[in-house]
Amino acid sequence: MIATWWEGFEPYVAGFLDASVVVLVLSICSILVSWIFGLLAALGKVSRFRLLRWLSDFYIWFIRGTPTLIQIFIVYFGLPQFGLRLSPFVAGVIALGFNGGAYVAEIIRSGLSAIPRGQTESAEALGMGRSLLMRRIILPQVFRIILPPLTNEAISMLKNTSLLSVITVVELTLYSQTIIATTFRPFEFYIATALIYLVMTSVISQIAAYLERKFARSL
């Protein structure tokens, strides 16, 4: 029984591996892009300039209030109308990164506001300048605080890459759909696909748990 199952899978193992690598690369790129957008928006929110604060608020409001799928369509199908034709992969990374950035911005902002005022003051009172105290005193503490929510974001980012199947990025979800179209075994292949996602998200959780333990001794 198991042997026959396995025989059914075997021809597709290499394809699954390739598709998983695509998911990983997509996730890593989108996560990095989301950190950049998130950091910019978080800084915008605490900016001295009203325009930047307003822009950050609008960005976060728009992203959180609209479906991710529609955001992906806007980037992939909408932008070409303005002459900006992107490959499915690049459009996907930009759309997911832009989407994740809004959530990352909120995480960073709440992390910054969780650091008591006295932490900055005691550093200033010792003669530290803004950039030194940000680098040495504030950001290391913020990083420890935002690590768990950032992990959750990374996991949802990885799962969201499956949405990119609709704009023809050949990642895990689209790959399994193409196999199912010829094998007519949706149950087995979707379960297999789910298990691969599960392994990847669990690895992220484990890495984060390790980092958290490493920092726990000081907090």
Add this chain to the structure above:
Amino acid sequence: MTADRDALIRIRGLHKSYGPIEVLKGISLDVHQGEVVSIIGASGSGKSTFLRCLNVLEMPQAGRLRFEGFDFDFDENSRHRPTAADLRLLRARIGMVFQSYNLWPHMTVLENVIEAPIRVAGQPLREATANAEALLARIGLVDKRHSYPTRLSGGQQQRVAIVRALAMAPKVMLFDEVTSALDPELVGEVLSLVASLAEDGMTMLLVTHEIGFAREVSTRTLFFDQGLVAEDGPPREVLQDPRSDRLRQFLKRVLHTDVRRDAGHAVDGSAGAQAIEGSAP
């Protein structure tokens, strides 16, 4: 006002407002090398704001501050307003300790103490470490140097915070109610450390509600009232023989609560007094 060329700190006409609320209404003061100035006054009278103006954590709207090579004029149109670089240099020369100890929780005790000497004063790691360990030995916490602050009691944390400020070899120390957040039984150890610094001749300004401690340790007492220095003199005169009704009422209120506290715990002024007697030969 007589020109006082020898003063270590010279303050003239210091004004500080938050929006429409004027918190400091023109304070002038000379502090000499080795003076221990205790500052008392009702909550909201501007004591903390005054200390925070001395190292310019708050930027006053008017007034002058002279200290070592610095001569600032805070007036908006002045060309002698401090720059960001001036402030870093000034603050490196003035130590400040807060009510909430504000140790950095992601660094060990030793890392807390050597951070500013290395990153701000540019000391080599070895020198900064040796100096920090000597200071920690003085307060009996050298064996805790690799602990994180949360593992320490409040009294220990506050003493490390004092040592962290001392590690920059400041010319003046500012203490803002450094025992107010502590459990009563931990107040004594912090006050003895402050008293021993006073004995060493450290110039300091300390805001405190420990009236007994102010009387024993300081060489001069200021009474702040509604943003002005209402009384200024030797602690015995100011505290035993207040000239104004407001100070008399203030002392009555504070001493009353002191008495209540002393009934339960042998702390307060007596702890400071003991520290001094204890360290006398």
